[in-house]
Amino acid sequence: GIQVEQSPPDLILQEGANSTLRCNFSDSVNNLQWFHQNPWGQLINLFYIPSGTKQNGRLSATTVATERYSLLYISSSQTTDSGVYFCAVAGMNTGFQKLVFGTGTRLLVSP
Template sequence: GIQVEQSPPDLILQEGANSTLRCNFSDSVNNLQWFHQNPWGQLINLFYIPSGTKQNGRLSATTVATERYSLLYISSSQTTDSGVYFCAVSRPRGGGSNYKLTFGKGTLLTVNP
C-alpha cells in the first residue's frame, strides 16, 4: 500500500514562531487531507488539498503532487496550535474504495507560552 511519512516527528516552538510540517507519500494520490488532533483527542480537518495551495487564517498548505509531498505552514503559532498534525492520503482506484485514507504517524507540536 501507499506509504506516508511525516516530519519532523516532534516539534517544540515558542509562541509567535513559524513552522513547516512535511508529508511525503510514495505514490500518486487523488486525495490529501491535513488534520489536527487536540490534546483531548478530537480530530479536526484543516485542509483538503490534493494539489495546489490553500490558506485559512494563520495556516496554509501546499501540495506538489508531481513530487509527492505536501507542506503545512503555521505562522505566528499559539498555544492552542499544540497537538498532533496528521497527513492522510488516498490513491485513485475504482469501486467503492477510493476514499480510504492512509494516515501518517503525525507530527507532535508543542507551543510554549
C-alpha cells in the same frame, strides 16, 4: 500500499514562531487531508488539498502532487496550536478512498 511519512516527528516552538511540517507519500493521490488532533482526541480537518495551495488564517498548505509531498505552514504559532498534526492520503488506485495516515508531527507551543 501507499506509504506516508511525516517530519519532523516532534517540534517545540515558542509562541509567535513559524513552522513547516512535511508529508511525503509514495504514490499518486487523489485525496490529501491535513488534520489537527487536539488534546481531547478530536480530529479537526484543516485542509483538503490533493494539489495546489490553500490558506486559512495563520495556516496554509501546499501540495506538489508531481513530487509527492505536501507542506503545512503555521505562522505566528499560539499555544492552542499544540497537538498532533496528521497528513492522510488516498491513493489514486484506491477504489473507495480509504485514507492512509502518517505517524504525525507532535507540536508543542510554549508561552
